[in-house]
Amino acid sequence: MKDRHSITSQLTLTRRDMLKSLAATGAFALTGSFGFSGVAAAADSQTVRAYGVTTAQLKDWSALTKSTGLKMEFIGSNNDVGVYLRDILASQMGNKADIFIFEGGTQNILGPQGAYLVLDEKNPNLKLWQRTPDVWKRSQVVVGKDGKQYGVPVIGNADSFGYFPDKLGVKPDGTSDLSWKTVFEDDRTRGRVGYDNEWNYSIGVAALYLKSTGKAKVDNPADLTPEEAKTVVDFLVARKKAGQFRTLVSSYEQQIQLLTNHEVDVLNCWEPAVHEANLKLGDGKTRYAYTEEGYYKWGHGAYIASQVKSRGNEDTVYKMLNYFLDGEYRALQARDRGYAGPNMDLAVQYATAHNWSADQIQSLKETQQKVDRKFSKPFVSTTTPSHSDAIEEEWQRFLNA
Structure with a gap:
């Protein structure tokens, strides 16, 4: 039998693992699935439900609500790709979550399997897409091996x-x-x-x-x-x-x-x-x-759950994806976690407009310099x-x- 990280095992799932997952799915139905409140995202809701790695979270999502009117319900997963894939494939997390956030590689499996929607690059709510550098938006983190654009880049770093x-x-x-x-x-x-x-x-x-x-x-x-x-x-x-x-x-x-x-x-x-x-x-x-x-160079992408299309809340989800590309999210992530990402210049603009200290603004600039320095060396990871x-x-x- 293939191991829990195996691509083959995640696509086929052994009978034992499937039974475990089905049992877990029943438990999720009773508890609201990992703590999500409500059965599904309502079409007119301003709440976005995300499931993914905790490092993609802001320490305080109230900034999001203040600037966009959106609210975030975020349930964290660990960095175990096997558990993550199982949750998506077998436990149908898309019935509860609108967005999935994980390290690059999963789109090569979950995209063709239909768990992720192909990104609509022309959605009017994705306002910052065209100005986002290709080095981020066309990377192997968010583009599948099939050439389709499945995700929006969220954060990235080079770990040591x-x-x-x-x-x-x-x-x-x-x-x-x-x-x-x-x-x-x-x-x-x-x-x-x-x-x-x-x-x-x-x-x-x-x-x-x-x-x-x-x-x-x-x-x-x-x-x-x-x-x-x-x-x-x-x-x-x-x-x-x-x-x-x-x-x-x-x-x-x-x-x-x-x-x-x-x-x-x-x-x-x-x-x-x-x-x-x-x-x-x-x-x-x-x-x-x-x-x-x-370094262990990585990036996290935000992917749309396929069930969003039938729920009718795509505009809300795309507003959230655009937020990941904007200066507020970028500045807060860089300040609190040291992570960089696309459009760091917008982070500097945001910090300047919101009267951050000169040291904090300089730190944002240094974060970009740091990532540029690290990204000049190997290797790019995959899950x-x-x-x-x-x-x-x-x-x-x-x-x-």
Whole structure:
């Protein structure tokens, strides 16, 4: 049987998984599906219901309501693509949600399967589409392999690792390029590294390190062959047994905790975890690394549930999609999470018009510069590699080592 991340298993679904999903669907019907209030979005409603990764949320959606009149009901999913695909395909989340938000790759499955609508680029409510740069709107995050435009770009970043400069003896301002060796085989950090336990977030950066240093032959870190996956996991198992990793991390909240409590010196994590830790530790106490070899470069897209067409609330949904492209959302995301995205110039305009401080406006400009710097290096991730079943099998070997 294919693993839970496998493209094949998500399309066919085993009898056991389908029965589990059907049982879950019945539970969702009773509870309002993951906490959504109401059975379905009404055609005249100004409320948009979204299901997706929590990092796409604003910390306070009241800004959306104030500027557009829209209201957001957001239910978060974790970063597990298998769970996400199952929820969409088997549990019919589109009966409750208008918009799905997830990392690029899912449109290659859920688009052709009919779970996502093809984007209407000429919808009059999508006012900022034409001025949005192609590097964002035509990226493999929101365009399917079939060439159809399924989504609107929401946010993007290039992930690396958080670290304490004083522990590594590097520049405290965080401008140094550090090697991924810091995570994988540095005597300074042995036993003080936190490593994410999800393969789709962790195996690629290890492959990138091995490729960049010539320690292994890897073609594309984002799309490993079974043989390459075995080689990478062999390396990780050896490093695990050598005591390199203090702990394996399973949640965003745990990332913040590990940094805040100084339980690790280095942690491959999401950049917002560093921001949140510094709110408690003090500005600049921990930094998010620029790297020598490259990054886990990703983007989140917003996709329209196919059921929206029959609900008749497409205009409301397109207003929300346009908001993701506008300056308010961009500025708030960059300020609160350090994420960039399309139309950063509109973020600067928004901040200026709303009397943000000179430091905050400069920070927005630096966020764009930061992302430009990172995006100049490899590699671009995908949630749906060609051999995900083999990768999962190898990853289980690492977890069990």
